[in-house]
Amino acid sequence: MKKLMFALAVASLSSGVYAQQGSSSSSSPVIVEESAEVMEVPTDKYKVETNRFFDNWFLSFGGGAQVLFDDYGNDLDFKKRISPTFNVAIGKWFTPGLGLRLQLSGIQAKSAARSDNAPYIRGGEQDGGFYKQKFNYLNLHGDILFNVSGMIAGYNPDRVYDFIPYTGFGYNRLLDKPHTRALAVNFGIINRFRITDAWDINLELSGMVTEDRFDGKVQGKAADMTIGASLGFAYNFTQRGFKHVPDVNAIMALSASQMDAINAALAEQIAQNQKLKKQLANQQPVEVVNEKVIVKEVPAAPQSIFFEIGSSVLPPKSEVNLQTIAQMMKDNPNMTLSLTGYADSDTGSAAWNKQLSENRANAVADALVKLGVNKNRLAVVGKGGVETLTPPSFNRRVIIEAQ
Template sequence: MKKLMFALAIASISSATFAQQSNKSQNAIVSESVDVMEVPVDKYKVETNRFFDNWFFSVGGGAQVLFGDQSDLGKFGKRIAPALNVSIGKWFTPGLGLRLQYSGLQSKSFSSEPSAYSKPHMLSEGYYQDKFNYMNLHGDILFNISNMLAGYNPDRIYDAVPFVGFGFAHSYDKPHLNSLAFNFGLINTFHVADAWDLNLELYGMGAENKFDGKTLNKGLDVMLGASVGVTYKFPQRGFKPAPDVDAMMALTASQMDAINAALAQQIEQNRQLKAQLANTPNEVVTEQVTVNQLTPVPQSVFFQIGSATLPQNSTVNLQQIANLVKDNPGIKLKVTGYADSDTGSASWNKQLSEDRANTVANELVKLGVNKSNMIISGMGGVNTLTPPAFNRRVIIEAQ
């Protein structure tokens, strides 16, 4: 996971106590600290996939067997025919994709009487052999159940990809029959390189009864087969995992707790020092105490893609901000919303950024901050941070 420097508290604490007594001085300083943390990601969510990302091209070859009218008259081995498939497609998410496939090549069967695709001479066994060339053009929906169930992992070696689709089958031999077809199967994908996959595809096609040139029986003509092939994945390939906004807000809360603990410790040190000076007799004491001096450090609230709904756990940090503002009435807050320019139109992002800023401002009002002490604005879509999810935020600054 990428690392990011978080400045997650609205106030850094700089507190000093100076006492002069008989040319003696004492000083207490608490310095600010900022932690470097790993950004948590959600393995079930990814960044927006652009149109030209994650396209692929596949080719494979194998064997197939027709289960149609009277196909069982001959031996199974003599019904095995060569198969070919060529595909182009795109993954829209790690779990969902579409492809267009050209498949088929040859079909073999048998008939008790001459059919449209029978050879002219009867075999010695007393039946005719059928053979014809065909193609099946179909569109399929791909489901990567490995990514759906276990989350996106670009380093996974094997993925199971079931598919279903529809198309039509066309015979290249007379009488050139066309049949509607239903397609289904399982692609076993083995990732051998960043751009290349090795595939074992198990597939089936259910076509209209006329597909094999005979309509002696009711029901579909079914083609079952297997092929081995390769897939090339065009650049840009792969997905960027989306940051886990809820987990990020939880990290923010833990850092805010540390800041508050440091503040309480400094106040106690100042109290003890003040008590020591008050108990010193017959001395002129000049004391200067500064507690809870605020330095504006931005705080971010991150949002899910396309959403202006306040994330879970964000109110924990907003409550801390509200408390500090109530303790320091002179502070004004600048609340600025943003969207990521990689997603949506400029007008949509402008409105979304304003909605996010107003959402945070309204929550601060609920927590006791006067809205007149806030400057609220939306800056539209930006691309200042990477990954783009970090641009879907509201920044709160003390003025």
């Protein structure tokens, strides 16, 4: 009788719940509809799904101005040292907070020299006894991008502004003869403003520290440096954004509250049964001839235990569900359970996911055995990686089903 009531309660609860993902964006929230009420499945704003290799690539380009600070640059009026600059880059965001890019920048630099034998001289001697220098160059550098906004406030696909410092290493080559070459350290800040899903505006403040020979003059100074600013655009290819990971602990807490509600309903039914038994005991017995009562056992609706990505460790919140299932097994000594483990096919190899799914199923089996269930009554199997449910994190589970 307990098994029958448990099955009906769980089945009625399970049949009214389904999950779906918004179709307009990969970052749309997962929605659950229950009894005509809509609620959002809790997610962890600091955790996202691992993206695919071709997701979150971008191409950026911009132009602006810069100033060179070197040995004798101060001899030249500051306004006359301002020179044009450009940049073009390709990169990828691996997480909402961490990305890489390869950028080509440069174009022109202006300075001063105190000898007409210095390279890159333009014109004759100026008032003050110095000579103007102007040369063209290219700087190729790789940078690590840190989206501080995402790191501090969590991933938000609709955020309009992102604060993105970066640092990296590069290589300079002058296009004028002599073709000086120099190593460089690059740094700066990208102020990114989202316009659409595909386009951003970038206001970039950039700096470069390079070897003293960069300007063709080696005067004992530690290094030369450029400081610049540029305005440009970034185009985001194909799939942009990340998928939030559902908060497993919150989901398990929700599941625990549902189990509490089921247990309360069962307790109420038991009390009602006791009341009916007392009423029947006070009535005259009625003889029933040739009447058969057939009770068909209804297996309990499948239960799911969810796991973190790449893990086979049982979440703490799963203990409530497992205790209830263990008690049901004790109350129904002829019942057996199948424990079917799964992993999501979006992460890991097929062999890894197969082993992970088996480990998850065995973890549930071990927990039930510790709660007093005979291991011979448990059928354990791992199905490997699947993509049955959306989002992929819902596939990281073990399904418990009565046989």
